[in-house]
Amino acid sequence: MSVPEHGWIRSRLRFAQWALTNEKSSGPPIHGTECVTCGETSQGADDWEGPQTWALRHAGQTGHTLFRGTVTSYFRASMLEVL
Ligand SMILES: [Zn+2]
Numbered sequence: 001m002s003v004p005e006h007g008w009i010r011s012r013l014r015f016a017q018w019a020l021t022n023e024k025s026s027g028p029p030i031h032g033t034e035c036v037t038c039g040e041t042s043q044g045a046d047d048w049e050g051p052q053t054w055a056l057r058h059a060g061q062t063g064h065t066l067f068r069g070t071v072t073s074y075f076r077a078s079m080l081e082v083l
């Protein structure tokens with residue numbers, strides 16, 4: 001496709017309605033904690049217990065006291081209807 005003299009490229013757009021749903025086939029949500037001071041991270045787990053225990057242990061060993069909690073999950077986008 002060449003760029004016309006006026007610098008615009010035309011394209012055909014299709015409008016559709018999309019929705020997100022939880023993608024369970026990729027596994028359950030993964031919980032984790034990360035030390036904001038040094039970047040060390042806990043192992044991922046199915047709930048908060050392990051990552052929070054790791055954070056408390058890390059605080060006791062290093063004196064680092066600020067942690068970031070993360071939950072990683074997957075979503076699937078599906079087209080509902082072409083508008
Ligand atoms: Zn740390």
